Amino acid sequence: MRRTGPGRPGVVRITGARTGLTEDVKGRQRRYMISMAVRTVCVVLAVVLWHESRIAAIVALVGGTVIPYFAVIVANGGREGAPGLPDTFVGAQPRTMLPPGPSEPVEGTIVPPRQGD
Template sequence: MGKSKGTAGVVRITGARSSLTEDVRRRQRRYMISMAVRTLCVILAVVLWKESRILAIIALVGGMFIPYVAVVIANAGRESPPTMPETFIGHQPRPMLETGVQGVPAPAPTTPQG
């Protein structure tokens, strides 16, 4: 049996969230990147202090506000659960037994003959 040829996309069959370990790892990574940018801002402020005070002050202000933003983003919590795949929402099969279908009256109840 060979694989079918074509470009079929991956179909997600569950609405489960990512694991807690993966979520914590992702938030830690974002926090570490933010702190690296903050460190670069502070170093840039020190280097630029004698060359351009305006750019140094801007970098210093950025270095002061980045920790607050990084903590808020890191503590924002888990992502919302994904929605169900659209492939399951669109098709709704008709019920097997119907009564009173669009202008057709329902059959009269029958009485047992005895």
């Protein structure tokens, strides 16, 4: 997938197709790795802050123990649903080329009978 940059227009999706499986797995792996990095920071902070502020160290330790649970749930959450189709833009409609027909039948034309007749 191309990246957009200055002077490049953004990519417009015109279908309701989901992202590819490879991209989905990469995104979930990236989220999991970020959450594990945050967990590591919490555990290191708990060790460093243990003698300075026990309350902050305990909060960091709780964060370090709770984050993996939610990271696994998010990583194994499955694929996202198919996105909705884009809204269509209906601009000004072109004018009709023919004028409306006569309200009364023209002489010599065959008019089909009405259902009530």
